[in-house]
Amino acid sequence: xxxxxxxxxxxxxxxxxxxxxxxxxxxxxxxxxxxxxxxxxxxxxxxxxxxxxxxxxxxxxxxxxxxxxxxxxxxxxxxxxxxxxxxxxxxxxxxxxxxxxxxxxxxxxxxxxxxxxxxxxxxxxxxxxxxxxxxxxxxxxxxxxxxxxxxxxxxxxxxxxxxxxxxxxxxxxxxxxxxxxxxxxxxxxxxxxxxxxxxxxxxxxxxxxxxxxxxxxxxxxxxxxxxxxxxxxxxxxxxxxxxxxxxxxxxxxxxxxxxxxxxxxxxxxxxxxxxxxxxxxxxxxxxxxxxxxxxxxxxxxxxxxxxxxxxxxxxxxxxxxxxxxxxxxxxxxxxxxxxxxxxxxxxxxxxxxxxxxxxxxxxxxxxxxxxxxxxxxxxxxxxxxxxxxxxxxxxxxxxxxxxxxxxxxxxxxxxxxxxxxxxxxxxxxxxxxxxxxxxxxxxxxxxxxxxxxxxxxxxxxxxxxxxxxxxxxxxxxxxxxxxxxxxxxxxxxxxxxxxxxxxxxxxxxxxxxxxxxxxxxxxxxxxxxxxxxxxxxxxxxxxxxxxxxxxxxxxxxxxxxxxxxxxxxxxxxxxxxxxxxxxxxxxxxxxxxxxxxx
Numbered sequence: 001x002x003x004x005x006x007x008x009x010x011x012x013x014x015x016x017x018x019x020x021x022x023x024x025x026x027x028x029x030x031x032x033x034x035x036x037x038x039x040x041x042x043x044x045x046x047x048x049x050x051x052x053x054x055x056x057x058x059x060x061x062x063x064x065x066x067x068x069x070x071x072x073x074x075x076x077x078x079x080x081x082x083x084x085x086x087x088x089x090x091x092x093x094x095x096x097x098x099x100x101x102x103x104x105x106x107x108x109x110x111x112x113x114x115x116x117x118x119x120x121x122x123x124x125x126x127x128x129x130x131x132x133x134x135x136x137x138x139x140x141x142x143x144x145x146x147x148x149x150x151x152x153x154x155x156x157x158x159x160x161x162x163x164x165x166x167x168x169x170x171x172x173x174x175x176x177x178x179x180x181x182x183x184x185x186x187x188x189x190x191x192x193x194x195x196x197x198x199x200x201x202x203x204x205x206x207x208x209x210x211x212x213x214x215x216x217x218x219x220x221x222x223x224x225x226x227x228x229x230x231x232x233x234x235x236x237x238x239x240x241x242x243x244x245x246x247x248x249x250x251x252x253x254x255x256x257x258x259x260x261x262x263x264x265x266x267x268x269x270x271x272x273x274x275x276x277x278x279x280x281x282x283x284x285x286x287x288x289x290x291x292x293x294x295x296x297x298x299x300x301x302x303x304x305x306x307x308x309x310x311x312x313x314x315x316x317x318x319x320x321x322x323x324x325x326x327x328x329x330x331x332x333x334x335x336x337x338x339x340x341x342x343x344x345x346x347x348x349x350x351x352x353x354x355x356x357x358x359x360x361x362x363x364x365x366x367x368x369x370x371x372x373x374x375x376x377x378x379x380x381x382x383x384x385x386x387x388x389x390x391x392x393x394x395x396x397x398x399x400x401x402x403x404x405x406x407x408x409x410x411x412x413x414x415x416x417x418x419x420x421x422x423x424x425x426x427x428x429x430x431x432x433x434x435x436x437x438x439x440x441x442x443x444x445x446x447x448x449x450x451x452x453x454x455x456x457x458x459x460x461x462x463x464x465x466x467x468x469x470x471x472x473x474x475x476x477x478x479x480x481x482x483x484x485x486x487x488x489x490x491x492x493x494x495x496x497x498x499x500x501x502x503x504x505x506x507x508x509x510x511x512x513x514x515x516x517x518x519x520x521x522x523x524x525x526x527x528x529x530x531x532x533x534x535x536x537x538x539x540x541x542x543x544x545x546x547x548x549x550x551x552x553x554x555x556x557x558x559x560x561x562x563x564x565x566x567x568x569x570x571x572x573x574x575x576x577x578x579x580x581x582x583x584x585x586x587x588x589x590x591x592x593x594x595x596x597x598x
Contacts, residue, residue, distance in 0.1 A: 027139040041084035065362040068319040078272035091323040104130040114311040145285030151325030154392035170463030172237030176479040179240035181251035184219035190251035203481035231284040234493035247294035282326040295334040304345040306352040331369040336381035358390035373399035386418035393423030399430030401451040408459040426456040428467040435469025438484040458520035494560035515540035531592040546573035555591040
């Protein structure tokens with residue numbers, strides 16, 4: 001190291017303070033800054049959640065992030081269950097290597113946490129104004145899925161991507177929606193219901209592995225083991241409500257209690273334990289699809305407006321969990337007024353809450369909104385959101401599974417016409433009482449594969465999450481054994497493997513290229529075509545206007561495996577041609593890959 005470089009290095013230390021020099025940090029891994037002040041508590045008269053504002057601005061040569069901090073009680077609340085202490089914390093995940101400088105703003109004042117004016121408030125000494133710097137090394141090669149690829153992002157595409165630009169398809173569990181209603185999480189209880197849906201996740205305790213985290217000796221093994229199981233089946237997404245007060249199960253919320261008086265007071269140890277769960281999911285490559293409200297509680301905060309209560313709620317979620325790279329924010333289940341529940345948010349309220357969450361989140365994690373089940377119900381709600389530059393996609397609920405292919409294509413086309421392509425995922429299938437039956441009673445497995453799974457993917461959908469229905473246990477609220485739907489995970493993994501081998505981001509629905517309107521075609525003109533035969537048989541692919549020769553390969557969507565040869569092995573561009581007959585089981589569904597050979 002030359003003399004001038006040494007001089008610059010020590011000048012940097014003198015100007016910015018010692019900071020966290022000497023510790024090793026990696027791109028895509030979190031940095032924690034703790035700030036100690038006089039002790040307070042969750043219930044103090046000066047509300048530590050509303051009346052303090054910690055914000056740390058991190059900057060590199062070409063990037064800047066303003067990161068909100070949060071009250072962390074004693075700094076070890078997941079273990080201690082502490083509700084008091086003097087620790088405030090900031091979690092920052094750098095997206096690139098290099099030197100990151102930071103400046104601390106720590107102020108105190110009435111309702112200052114949601115005040116946009118950074119000049120108001122009393123300085124919290126000695127932290128306000130502190131400067132520092134950290135050195136971040138490139139991502140480790142063995143850092144896992146998100147640790148090597150970076151966070152989920154919306155990239156003006158129909159598909160989710162990671163920060164390194166690679167796309168991914170989302171497959172996983174839409175049930176139980178009260179995933180976080182777990183007995184090992186502090187202060188988790190249900191109220192006003194005859195049935196108790198609090199979970200032990202006991203069937204998955206043996207899926208926990210040595211080296212996995214726990215809290216308070218051996219708590220957490222069931223829910224962390226459940227995530228291990230889901231990852232072992234090739235799934236990468238979990239749908240989880242963060243607020244279901246007044247909803248179906250009434251057992252998940254971040255506040256001190258379910259009472260309105262506590263809606264501006266947060267349970268620090270509960271949220272610290274949630275954070276351990278989200279961290280483990282991130283390590284496994286599993287997306288946490290966090291649904292921030294339920295149909296029945298859209299108006300519970302600020303009567304649906306984005307005012308003090310809702311702003312604080314979103315700020316707390318962002319501060320505590322936004323640093324994770326596996327987060328999708330969902331603005332609410334079945335959002336908007338419905339015939340069976342007319343009390344819902346209006347257009348302006350939807351715009352306001354989406355704008356606030358996107359603008360407050362320094363990482364710009366993807367934002368979607370869950371839909372009502374019928375087209376005539378969802379269209380008036382989704383229509384005004386088309387083209388809105390803060391909304392990244394929709395989380396589809398469709399009651400009649402035979403409508404899925406059409407409805408996904410429709411909303412993808414409408415969003416593209418509005419110049420903001422939506423990520424459209426198939427996240428809740430109907431009918432509400434049936435959904436995805438357990439393996440012992442799943443007489444509709446074939447229709448789920450044909451009308452939901454392959455129907456979604458050949459329409460250009462971004463993935464599928466499986467809803468368990470309501471009638472037959474384990475159902476959407478009491479499920480705690482994901483092995484009850486093992487067949488659908490396996491079917492999903494087969495489809496996932498097939499589509500991940502395609503240039504799917506360059507492909508679109510080309511159903512019009514087929515002779516039979518009951519089958520699906522997904523392709524990149526003149527290059528790659530996927531034909532899905534729902535009922536077997538044969539099909540004619542129109543290659544008019546295309547040149548060259550194309551190979552024809554058959555794939556079994558029921559069992560997976562290697563590509564097989566049918567009765568026709570080659571097609572010639574320039575005219576409609578039959579793809580021939582399948583290798584076997586002519587009346588079963590098949591996927592056909594037709595790709596150009598140079």
